[in-house]
Amino acid sequence: MISYDNLGRVQSVNTSSPVSPPNGRVFSGIQPTGVPHLGNYLGALENWVALQDQYPSVLYSIVDLHSITQPQEPARLRNNILDMAASLLACGIDPERAILFQQSKVSAHAELSWILGCLTSMPRLRHLPQWKMKSKQKNEGSVGLFTYPVLQAADILLYKSTHIPVGEDQVQHLELAQDLARIFNNRYGDVFPEPRALLSSTRKVKSLRDPSAKMSKSDPHAGATISITDSPDDIAFKIRRAVTDFTSEVTFDPETRPGVSNLVTIHSATARISLEEAVSQARGLDTGAYKQLVAEAVIQRLTPIREEIQRLKSDAAHLESVLSRGNSRAQELAASVLSEVQRCVGFS
Known part of the structure; x- marks a missing residue:
């Protein structure tokens, strides 16, 4: 079990079960939708950079598995992944202080998502805002879109993350990860720490043409x-x-x-x-x-x-090398946790 001080920092741990670093582990992800906008930078990425100095273990993932819940042209997706890597590095993400990696290169994300999906009820997912909003826009939604929050939970729990930087509109999805950590631990024993939200105090940047809406890449104007x-x-x-x-x-x-x-x-x-x-x-x-x-x-x-x-974009080989090193470091962390989960479930 993990206890926290009144600032939300990990205070003590029970070392009988492997856990994340004693002072916490941060995880967050961003979809490869091309170069970020000003709202992304001020609302999230600036905070990501600061967290590198505040926590001993930080992972940032380019979540390409999540991106294909919407149709993607393969060549464009490949370019977008490198564009996002370049953008994150230029904004201040330091691959020496944070693990920057490509989600799809760590197959344990998908396997843990399946295991957690088998612990998640369909009514629980139907009430999450992502499904209600996007399925309504398309009149129907894919299985991937429906189970998107389970994959988000797997992203977080796979690294035994303790602190998750989120906006207020993402809190419900983090609550699912917290619920699944409790459900898994109650059924199989203490494996996952319960992740806590790091709510950013940064003000939201609004659209320059419609200040009632958030700044967004999908804005038609x-x-x-x-x-x-x-x-x-x-x-x-x-x-x-x-x-x-x-x-x-x-x-x-x-x-x-x-x-x-x-x-x-x-x-x-x-x-x-x-x-x-x-x-x-x-x-x-x-x-x-x-x-x-x-x-x-x-x-x-x-x-x-x-x-x-x-x-950075003029040197694709360098960007691929940075991601490759990050992928290897993430795979190493993920493998030990997934092996523990597989033993708990009875796969090994």
């Missing part, structure tokens, strides 16, 4: 989303066209002024200043002039990342 590889001209153009309102003064009021407040959030996050300081810097500026200030902050923050991505 080209000006709604800033990619981390956008040129300075593209960034300035998109922010200049961002939806605001008819009040010239800059204030932070997400309820009544969502568009302007979204710009304040972006300014604050990219310039690494408080919301109050961002508003203070806008004093005396109308929203048009403030947009230029926000654009300058975003450009300054993203330019070195964009340049590093371009450099």
Whole structure:
């Protein structure tokens, strides 16, 4: 069993069963959907980079198995995997401090997912938001989409992860992993620590064209989303066209002024200043002039990342080597846990 202090850190462990490192293990994954956007970077990846200094064991996976719940063109998927690897490295993921790997190269993910699926009821999965939202959009859903959360749970439990960085909209899926850890442990003995959520305090970046919605790659409006590889001209153009309102003064009021407040959030996050300081810097500026200030902050923050991505993408062999080393390290960790699970279940 694992006990935690009031900050959610692992405090003590029962060493009679192999567990993750005494100070915790972080796991998270990201789909290879091409280059991340500004919302991905500020909402998740920046936090991933910080966690490398806070925990002794960190794993980040490019979750390509998850990506094929939607149709994928094979050549594009292969390129997207390398693009995501380049993006993560450029954003600050250090393969010496974190294990960066490709999910499909560790077959234990799929085998543990099957075992956990046999412990999961269909009504439990039907109530999860991923299935309800995406199956409704398509009028029907695949078996892969339905069991997607079980594979997510397997991703986490396969490494005996203790801390999972998630957004508020992902908490229900983490709860399934917690439930499955308890169900497995009750049936077969203490194997999995119960993973805990690391909720990011970063504010969500909204669409530049519809500030009621999150920034998203799937947004049909080209000006709604800033990619981390956008040129300075593209960034300035998109922010200049961002939806605001008819009040010239800059204030932070997400309820009544969502568009302007979204710009304040972006300014604050990219310039690494408080919301109050961002508003203070806008004093005396109308929203048009403030947009230029926000654009300058975003450009300054993203330019070195964009340049590093371009450099890394020119050397596919290096990216493949980084992933290969990460795959081997992940396979080594996964093999011992899967072997333990197989013994518990009765496979060996």
